[in-house]
Amino acid sequence: xxxxxxxxxxxxxxxxxxxxxxxxxxxxxxxxxxxxxxxxxxxxxxxxxxxxxxxxxxxxxxxxxxxxxxxxxxxxxxxxxxxxxxxxxxxxxxxxxxxxxxxxxxxxxxxxxxxxxxxxxxxxxxxxxxxxxxxxxxxxxxxxxxxxxxxxxxxxxxxxxxxxxxxxxxxxxxxxxxxxxxxxxxxxxxx
Numbered sequence: 001x002x003x004x005x006x007x008x009x010x011x012x013x014x015x016x017x018x019x020x021x022x023x024x025x026x027x028x029x030x031x032x033x034x035x036x037x038x039x040x041x042x043x044x045x046x047x048x049x050x051x052x053x054x055x056x057x058x059x060x061x062x063x064x065x066x067x068x069x070x071x072x073x074x075x076x077x078x079x080x081x082x083x084x085x086x087x088x089x090x091x092x093x094x095x096x097x098x099x100x101x102x103x104x105x106x107x108x109x110x111x112x113x114x115x116x117x118x119x120x121x122x123x124x125x126x127x128x129x130x131x132x133x134x135x136x137x138x139x140x141x142x143x144x145x146x147x148x149x150x151x152x153x154x155x156x157x158x159x160x161x162x163x164x165x166x167x168x169x170x171x172x173x174x175x176x177x178x179x180x181x182x183x184x185x186x187x188x189x190x191x
Contacts, residue, residue: 069172
């Protein structure tokens with residue numbers, strides 16, 4: 001999934017771009033701000049690998065869509081913080097999960113579960129379930145460390161100024177250099 005996204009990620013639909021541009025007012029920190037936009041009937045299409053040579057297009061309705069940088073690398077900078085939320089979904093869980101996509105820049109994965117478009121299981125925040133764990137270290141797929149490296153986060157200096165984390169260097173794909181060794185190296189058969 002992550003290697004395929006580096007080769008050819010998803011694009012923001014022109015209609016979505018126009019809507020977000022109308023909603024998000026220009027501001028100096030647009031590209032560092034997360035925006036929660038409530039929309040209904042949001043659908044997401046993606047290719048799912050059926051076997052080694054066959055892919056299938058799937059379209060699903062979604063309670064939230066975070067337009068994560070690991071797949072939407074060409075989203076306009078001032079809109080890259082947009083997350084859509086469906087008001088009919090349980091908000092706390094959906095918001096936390098979508099923030100996970102945006103801030104950790106990972107798909108649906110957890111410990112031994114490799115990234116997929118849909119994973120229903122318990123334990124981790126990034127799975128479809130009741131879990132909230134953001135695990136550290138290699139066994140946790142570096143989720144906690146990746147969260148702390150997010151370019152959307154800053155530390156406040158003693159004088160009150162914001163000291164932002166470094167920004168993405170290569171558009172924010174999963175293997176972007178800001179993550180250093182905090183990545184899982186997948187082979188072609190693993191994704």
